[in-house]
Amino acid sequence: MNKKLNLIALTSLVLSSMLGAGVFSLPQNMAAIASPIALIIGWSITGLGIIFLAKTMLLLNQLKPNFQGSIFAYAKDGFGKLIGFYSAWGYWLCAVIANVSYLVIVFSAISFFIDTPNHIFFGNGNTWQAILGSSILLWLIHFLLLKGTKTASIINIIVTLCKLIPLFIFIFLSIIAFNLKKFNIDLMGINLNIPILKQIKDTMLITLWVFIGVEGAIILSSKAKNFKDIEKSTFLAIIITLSIYLLVTLLSFGIMNRLDLANMKNPSMAGIMTILLGKWGYIFAILGLIISVCGSYLSWTIMAAEVPCIAAKNKIFPIIMSKQNQNKSPSYALWFTNISIQLCLMLIWLTKLDYNNLLTIASEMILIPYFLVGAYLFKISIKKFNKYNLFISLGSCIYTIWLLYAAGFLNLLFSLILYTLGLIFLILTKIANKNILLLNNKEKLYCFILLIISFYAIYFIKK
Template structure:
């Protein structure tokens, strides 16, 4: 990122033009946001759920669905150039203030939880060498993660230009261990073993193909988060068309990496071995193939990758909250910037939330899986509203007076993206939906705060209905946790 600030609007025209984001930087934002902790957990996650056949079906569904969603982001970036911070802005434009707020809240809180998963996996990785860190949720792990959170916090406060430069360098550096893993497993690949695992292997519980695929859906959402990274920074792009190009290029490249990381382990190990490995399972797989140095090599790559992704997502979190405040959909305090023109209040709020969730991992049985699933579920409502808005534009014919021949194509992409996100909500299951409601419900306080500041009424009748449903879900979730019916 060439700009030292997210508040580009305050810059002079000449300085703004000079500091806009180039296409390679936007691609690096997409790749840097997507390649984080998730890709290093794929072998075990898929090994637990399915064999190669189910994995292929799952990736076809996930990649196809996310591709259509990426095309919706691309279309909206070109047709609605005045809407900034994509995910949140599209929901508000299409469906009103409160749904737009929920989209911003869900995307922001989900991103915060995703940042927590990074710290859990970092400590779990170190736990393979230093038992004091356990699976990433011990007291020692929480203390070290807390130090890391606030170290990054104060670095970003010094200026986003420095932080974004580090992100670009890290994005390039962290791809190397993943490519090395793929290359080594390619040469060690045994077709007989892959064939034996293909339909599910032996020694694993029986499950229908549908259930196998469904079990992988939330992790595929998690690893695809970041596909909208260029859209979030759309207002900083040198050209609006670069936003769509960066989204598609980043998506195709990262998808190829994730599919290979998922499928190749089935050709070197039995499925039960893969399913029983500790996270990060990519390190455990390489260790099984080449010896202890493989675990060290991947672990170092993971640390670089996750820290880089954490930096990228810290920037995105602060940007989303800050832009929502500037548009008067969050309390105005979050729109303030410091002397380095960094959205300081938004960054403080983001990292306070991250800190609270890091502490909460102490009481979780599987902190990484919990944070991964919660992150994915919190992203589903924003993605659903983006797909619905894309479909709404095509049905109205809005913005299609120019290039009207693209309307049918865009309608098909938006329709498939909408069906895909609805399927994801079903696949998530009731447990994580009510857990997300626990976050959406109290979060509405921020909406009430912002509306009171402006002297506006709180809800329209439809918005009141949405709020009541959200609070019912919140109550059910709290009761489930209190009674032990829902476990984390």
């Protein structure tokens, strides 16, 4: 991958990573669980938390430039090889599941044009026809990325501009049609019969999901033309994205009442656009969703391939994953990632999981890697007693601990099972190369304890 990503390319990459399918379903997703006041508080917490988290990553990128923005290299350096491996595994698995969810939602959206009540072709994106279409798209993007990042980044800039147009049009029309009296109905969500704190907590995994990818420019820091562009692109993308999320969510309450929004079919933005523009508004929103998701898929595939590559350079994953082709693309890591996505698509067909299920799973898998980033900065800041860095790291840790609490016990148990699957990959890695991940006795004990807890988790979930 050539070192040719400028500020625009980096910003579009981060924007495209965060602005995916989630924004088109936000009105319904949020209306079903929270009131306008709870949403304002929830977005404020998330915005502040994401800024702390992003600043933590940026500080570590400056303090430890040799790690090249690798969030799992921080975990390895601060807490040992095993924790580093599981941080890489969790982050990579999140990227894989996110990509699967994008493929599923693309063909779910296309079904609006093709399916009829009597003939389901693509359905919720999990029929065999949808899986076949997803597989074709998967391998088309795969061979595009084998040509290098520069080609993909140019396409990504164009796609990012295309996805912003329908969002800005939606916001503009919603401002014109906004009804303050309708917005003020049940501001506290009394009709939900849910305490305000519970409403805020319930929004957390959704708000986290739509911000996953904020670290995109940091992960690709070694590909940036100018090191200063990494911080600029990250915060520029956060400001733009948070503004869009706030406006899309809150303006919707001024178009329809909360109960009607909560009962809408997703992508709910398409339903609101029907009110604003008629049938063409619906078609416009669906096309915007398809373009948006394809852009996010491209960005996340770039990042997903970088994870095994960087992990291999840090001797966490097999060394072969770090090899690049003549276009400087991490070809082995790309093959490994996309074969895994293909296997997941087959599982989707067998289990009939949909986009919302995948959203929750991906959000759970990223929590531990994000927490370890803040914990690592806290650890090294105590040694040097840097008050500013301590403050930033504490803010990041508090936010991720709050997210772990908000995720709920059952979701944490499920994510624990997926982390335990990493043991299989770890064993296979050790068989192929005995010199990788030389664990001490304490780390081996941790592996055994994790295995025992995972058996309990399986029993508890099944029960």
